[in-house]
Amino acid sequence: MAMDAERRQAELIGQFSAQAAALSSAPQLAALVLEATSHPALFAFSELLTLPALSKLAGTQYASSLDVLRLFAYGTLKDYKSNSGSLPALLPDQVRKLKQLSVLTLAESTKVLPYDQLMQELDVSNVRELEDFLINECMYSGIVRGKLDQLRRCFEVQFAAGRDLTPDQLTNMIDTLSDWLETSDSLLHQIQEKIKWADTMSEVNKKHQKEFEDRVEEAKKSIKADIDLRGHDDFLSESGGIMDFEEDRIRPKRRRQPMA
Numbered sequence: 001m002a003m004d005a006e007r008r009q010a011e012l013i014g015q016f017s018a019q020a021a022a023l024s025s026a027p028q029l030a031a032l033v034l035e036a037t038s039h040p041a042l043f044a045f046s047e048l049l050t051l052p053a054l055s056k057l058a059g060t061q062y063a064s065s066l067d068v069l070r071l072f073a074y075g076t077l078k079d080y081k082s083n084s085g086s087l088p089a090l091l092p093d094q095v096r097k098l099k100q101l102s103v104l105t106l107a108e109s110t111k112v113l114p115y116d117q118l119m120q121e122l123d124v125s126n127v128r129e130l131e132d133f134l135i136n137e138c139m140y141s142g143i144v145r146g147k148l149d150q151l152r153r154c155f156e157v158q159f160a161a162g163r164d165l166t167p168d169q170l171t172n173m174i175d176t177l178s179d180w181l182e183t184s185d186s187l188l189h190q191i192q193e194k195i196k197w198a199d200t201m202s203e204v205n206k207k208h209q210k211e212f213e214d215r216v217e218e219a220k221k222s223i224k225a226d227i228d229l230r231g232h233d234d235f236l237s238e239s240g241g242i243m244d245f246e247e248d249r250i251r252p253k254r255r256r257q258p259m260a
Contacts (some may be wrong), residue, residue, distance in 0.1 A: 005142055022051040029054055030062035036071045038093040043143060044103065045073035046164035064088050073164045076102040078121055096137060098160045099123075103138055107160035115153040127153070179181065 016036050023029050033054070036042060048054065049069055057066050067087055071080055077098045080087060099122045106121060107114055115127055124130045131148055134155055138144045139156065145159040 008041060009044050013047050016048060017051055024027045026062045027056055029057055030065040031064040033069050038091055039067060043161060044164055045069055049072050049073055069077060076146050100137055100143060102161050104143060104160055107157045111157040113155045142155050
Protein backbone atom coordinates (compact mmCIF):
# COMPACT_ATOMS: atom_id res chain seq x y z
CA MET A 1 0.00 0.00 0.00
CA ALA A 2 2.82 2.41 0.87
CA MET A 3 4.54 1.72 -2.45
CA ASP A 4 1.30 2.40 -4.33
CA ALA A 5 0.87 5.71 -2.50
CA GLU A 6 4.44 6.75 -3.30
CA ARG A 7 3.95 5.77 -6.93
CA ARG A 8 0.76 7.84 -7.07
CA GLN A 9 2.57 10.83 -5.57
CA ALA A 10 5.33 10.52 -8.15
CA GLU A 11 2.79 10.32 -10.98
CA LEU A 12 0.96 13.44 -9.79
CA ILE A 13 4.17 15.40 -9.33
CA GLY A 14 5.20 14.37 -12.85
CA GLN A 15 1.88 15.54 -14.26
CA PHE A 16 1.97 18.92 -12.56
CA SER A 17 5.62 19.40 -13.49
CA ALA A 18 4.83 18.75 -17.15
CA GLN A 19 1.90 21.17 -17.03
CA ALA A 20 4.05 23.88 -15.41
CA ALA A 21 6.72 23.49 -18.08
CA ALA A 22 4.10 24.08 -20.79
CA LEU A 23 2.75 27.29 -19.19
CA SER A 24 4.23 30.73 -19.66
CA SER A 25 1.94 33.27 -18.00
CA ALA A 26 1.88 34.02 -14.28
CA PRO A 27 -1.94 33.71 -13.99
CA GLN A 28 -1.82 30.21 -15.49
CA LEU A 29 0.98 29.15 -13.15
CA ALA A 30 -0.89 30.57 -10.14
CA ALA A 31 -3.96 28.58 -11.18
CA LEU A 32 -1.78 25.47 -11.41
CA VAL A 33 -0.55 26.03 -7.84
CA LEU A 34 -4.15 26.36 -6.71
CA GLU A 35 -5.05 23.11 -8.46
CA ALA A 36 -2.07 21.24 -7.00
CA THR A 37 -2.67 22.39 -3.42
CA SER A 38 -6.36 21.44 -3.72
CA HIS A 39 -5.79 17.99 -5.23
CA PRO A 40 -7.16 15.33 -2.83
CA ALA A 41 -4.34 12.82 -3.48
CA LEU A 42 -1.25 15.05 -3.58
CA PHE A 43 0.68 15.54 -0.32
CA ALA A 44 4.22 16.41 -1.52
CA PHE A 45 5.07 19.82 -2.92
CA SER A 46 8.80 20.51 -2.48
CA GLU A 47 9.63 19.25 -5.97
CA LEU A 48 7.13 21.67 -7.47
CA LEU A 49 8.85 24.51 -5.62
CA THR A 50 12.08 23.76 -7.48
CA LEU A 51 10.49 23.95 -10.94
CA PRO A 52 12.12 26.71 -13.05
CA ALA A 53 8.73 27.58 -14.57
CA LEU A 54 7.27 28.55 -11.18
CA SER A 55 10.11 30.99 -10.57
CA LYS A 56 8.30 33.24 -13.06
CA LEU A 57 5.81 34.02 -10.30
CA ALA A 58 8.45 35.82 -8.23
CA GLY A 59 8.09 39.59 -8.37
CA THR A 60 4.59 39.46 -9.83
CA GLN A 61 1.20 40.04 -8.26
CA TYR A 62 0.92 36.25 -8.05
CA ALA A 63 4.07 35.83 -6.00
CA SER A 64 1.95 34.83 -2.99
CA SER A 65 1.19 31.60 -4.82
CA LEU A 66 4.79 30.57 -4.16
CA ASP A 67 4.26 31.31 -0.46
CA VAL A 68 1.15 29.12 -0.51
CA LEU A 69 3.04 26.32 -2.20
CA ARG A 70 5.82 26.65 0.38
CA LEU A 71 3.20 26.53 3.16
CA PHE A 72 1.79 23.28 1.81
CA ALA A 73 5.26 21.81 1.45
CA TYR A 74 6.47 22.55 4.99
CA GLY A 75 3.79 24.30 7.05
CA THR A 76 0.63 23.60 8.99
CA LEU A 77 -2.78 25.16 9.54
CA LYS A 78 -1.38 26.89 12.62
CA ASP A 79 1.34 28.48 10.44
CA TYR A 80 -1.29 29.71 8.01
CA LYS A 81 -3.37 31.28 10.77
CA SER A 82 -0.26 33.04 12.07
CA ASN A 83 0.47 34.50 8.60
CA SER A 84 -3.00 34.81 7.11
CA GLY A 85 -2.55 38.53 6.62
CA SER A 86 0.18 38.01 4.02
CA LEU A 87 -1.37 34.98 2.34
CA PRO A 88 -4.45 34.67 0.12
CA ALA A 89 -7.62 33.11 1.49
CA LEU A 90 -7.70 29.33 1.11
CA LEU A 91 -10.44 27.35 -0.56
CA PRO A 92 -12.24 24.65 1.49
CA ASP A 93 -10.30 21.91 -0.31
CA GLN A 94 -7.04 23.66 0.55
CA VAL A 95 -8.05 24.02 4.20
CA ARG A 96 -8.86 20.32 4.39
CA LYS A 97 -5.54 19.46 2.76
CA LEU A 98 -3.63 21.72 5.17
CA LYS A 99 -5.35 20.04 8.12
CA GLN A 100 -4.33 16.64 6.79
CA LEU A 101 -0.74 17.83 6.46
CA SER A 102 -0.92 19.21 10.01
CA VAL A 103 -1.79 15.74 11.31
CA LEU A 104 1.22 14.30 9.47
CA THR A 105 3.47 16.92 11.03
CA LEU A 106 2.22 16.12 14.54
CA ALA A 107 2.68 12.39 13.90
CA GLU A 108 6.36 12.97 13.10
CA SER A 109 7.12 13.95 16.71
CA THR A 110 4.89 11.56 18.66
CA LYS A 111 2.72 8.51 18.02
CA VAL A 112 0.11 9.36 20.68
CA LEU A 113 -1.77 12.52 19.79
CA PRO A 114 -4.11 13.91 22.48
CA TYR A 115 -7.53 15.01 21.28
CA ASP A 116 -7.13 18.41 22.93
CA GLN A 117 -3.93 19.08 20.99
CA LEU A 118 -5.46 17.92 17.72
CA MET A 119 -8.58 20.04 18.17
CA GLN A 120 -6.44 23.11 18.81
CA GLU A 121 -4.09 22.47 15.88
CA LEU A 122 -6.90 21.63 13.45
CA ASP A 123 -9.31 24.34 14.67
CA VAL A 124 -11.95 21.73 15.51
CA SER A 125 -14.54 22.47 18.22
CA ASN A 126 -15.63 19.00 19.39
CA VAL A 127 -14.50 15.39 19.62
CA ARG A 128 -17.11 14.08 17.18
CA GLU A 129 -15.93 16.44 14.47
CA LEU A 130 -12.31 15.55 15.19
CA GLU A 131 -12.90 11.80 15.01
CA ASP A 132 -14.90 12.16 11.80
CA PHE A 133 -12.02 14.10 10.26
CA LEU A 134 -9.40 11.56 11.37
CA ILE A 135 -11.47 8.68 10.01
CA ASN A 136 -12.82 10.15 6.77
CA GLU A 137 -10.04 12.50 5.72
CA CYS A 138 -6.94 10.87 7.15
CA MET A 139 -7.37 7.12 7.60
CA TYR A 140 -9.63 6.54 4.58
CA SER A 141 -7.24 8.54 2.39
CA GLY A 142 -4.38 6.26 3.48
CA ILE A 143 -2.06 8.93 4.82
CA VAL A 144 -2.32 7.62 8.39
CA ARG A 145 -3.35 4.47 10.21
CA GLY A 146 -4.16 4.32 13.88
CA LYS A 147 -6.61 3.78 16.69
CA LEU A 148 -9.07 6.22 18.21
CA ASP A 149 -9.01 5.84 21.97
CA GLN A 150 -12.09 7.61 23.30
CA LEU A 151 -11.41 6.59 26.88
CA ARG A 152 -7.95 8.16 26.92
CA ARG A 153 -9.01 10.87 24.45
CA CYS A 154 -6.13 10.32 22.06
CA PHE A 155 -5.27 9.07 18.59
CA GLU A 156 -2.64 6.31 18.57
CA VAL A 157 -0.69 6.57 15.29
CA GLN A 158 0.47 3.29 13.79
CA PHE A 159 1.59 4.70 10.43
CA ALA A 160 1.92 8.16 8.94
CA ALA A 161 3.12 9.23 5.52
CA GLY A 162 6.23 11.39 5.52
CA ARG A 163 6.15 15.06 4.64
CA ASP A 164 8.56 17.12 2.58
CA LEU A 165 11.83 17.92 4.31
CA THR A 166 12.81 21.55 4.77
CA PRO A 167 16.27 22.54 3.51
CA ASP A 168 17.55 22.56 7.11
CA GLN A 169 16.06 19.12 7.80
CA LEU A 170 17.57 17.81 4.59
CA THR A 171 20.99 19.15 5.55
CA ASN A 172 20.74 17.59 9.01
CA MET A 173 19.65 14.29 7.48
CA ILE A 174 22.59 14.34 5.06
CA ASP A 175 24.96 15.04 7.96
CA THR A 176 23.41 12.23 10.00
CA LEU A 177 23.67 9.79 7.10
CA SER A 178 27.25 10.86 6.46
CA ASP A 179 28.13 10.21 10.11
CA TRP A 180 26.38 6.86 9.94
CA LEU A 181 28.26 5.97 6.75
CA GLU A 182 31.58 6.92 8.34
CA THR A 183 30.78 4.85 11.42
CA SER A 184 29.72 1.93 9.24
CA ASP A 185 32.95 2.12 7.23
CA SER A 186 34.98 2.12 10.45
CA LEU A 187 33.01 -0.83 11.81
CA LEU A 188 33.39 -2.70 8.54
CA HIS A 189 37.17 -2.12 8.63
CA GLN A 190 37.32 -3.49 12.18
CA ILE A 191 35.31 -6.54 11.16
CA GLN A 192 37.58 -7.14 8.18
CA GLU A 193 40.63 -6.91 10.42
CA LYS A 194 39.11 -9.40 12.86
CA ILE A 195 38.28 -11.75 9.99
CA LYS A 196 41.84 -11.42 8.71
CA TRP A 197 43.21 -12.16 12.20
CA ALA A 198 40.86 -15.14 12.53
CA ASP A 199 42.00 -16.49 9.15
CA THR A 200 45.65 -16.10 10.19
CA MET A 201 45.06 -17.88 13.47
CA SER A 202 43.19 -20.62 11.64
CA GLU A 203 46.15 -21.17 9.33
CA VAL A 204 48.54 -21.22 12.30
CA ASN A 205 46.35 -23.75 14.08
CA LYS A 206 46.18 -25.88 10.95
CA LYS A 207 49.97 -25.77 10.68
CA HIS A 208 50.41 -26.77 14.33
CA GLN A 209 47.84 -29.53 13.93
CA LYS A 210 49.69 -30.83 10.85
CA GLU A 211 53.02 -30.75 12.66
CA PHE A 212 51.51 -32.60 15.62
CA GLU A 213 49.93 -35.22 13.38
CA ASP A 214 53.27 -35.67 11.55
CA ARG A 215 55.10 -36.20 14.84
CA VAL A 216 52.47 -38.68 15.97
CA GLU A 217 52.80 -40.55 12.69
CA GLU A 218 56.59 -40.61 12.97
CA ALA A 219 56.31 -41.90 16.52
CA LYS A 220 53.95 -44.64 15.36
CA LYS A 221 56.34 -45.67 12.62
CA SER A 222 59.27 -45.68 15.04
CA ILE A 223 57.40 -47.77 17.57
CA LYS A 224 56.24 -50.18 14.88
CA ALA A 225 59.75 -50.52 13.52
CA ASP A 226 61.11 -51.14 17.02
CA ILE A 227 58.41 -53.74 17.69
CA ASP A 228 59.10 -55.43 14.38
CA LEU A 229 62.84 -55.48 15.08
CA ARG A 230 62.46 -56.82 18.61
CA GLY A 231 60.04 -59.45 17.44
CA HIS A 232 62.47 -60.69 14.78
CA ASP A 233 65.38 -60.95 17.26
CA ASP A 234 63.24 -62.85 19.75
CA PHE A 235 62.18 -65.22 17.01
CA LEU A 236 65.76 -65.85 16.03
CA SER A 237 66.73 -66.51 19.65
CA GLU A 238 63.87 -68.89 20.12
CA SER A 239 64.63 -70.61 16.81
CA GLY A 240 68.30 -71.04 17.78
CA GLY A 241 67.37 -72.78 21.03
CA ILE A 242 65.10 -75.22 19.25
CA MET A 243 67.73 -76.03 16.71
CA ASP A 244 70.29 -76.77 19.45
CA PHE A 245 67.79 -78.98 21.23
CA GLU A 246 67.06 -80.93 18.08
CA GLU A 247 70.71 -81.35 17.37
CA ASP A 248 71.23 -82.82 20.85
CA ARG A 249 68.46 -85.31 20.24
CA ILE A 250 69.77 -86.59 16.96
CA ARG A 251 73.47 -86.55 17.84
CA PRO A 252 74.55 -90.17 18.61
CA LYS A 253 75.54 -90.75 22.17
CA ARG A 254 78.93 -92.35 22.90
CA ARG A 255 78.97 -95.54 24.86
CA ARG A 256 81.23 -95.67 27.78
CA GLN A 257 83.94 -98.32 27.69
CA PRO A 258 83.80 -100.82 30.51
CA MET A 259 86.46 -100.28 33.02
CA ALA A 260 89.04 -102.96 33.24
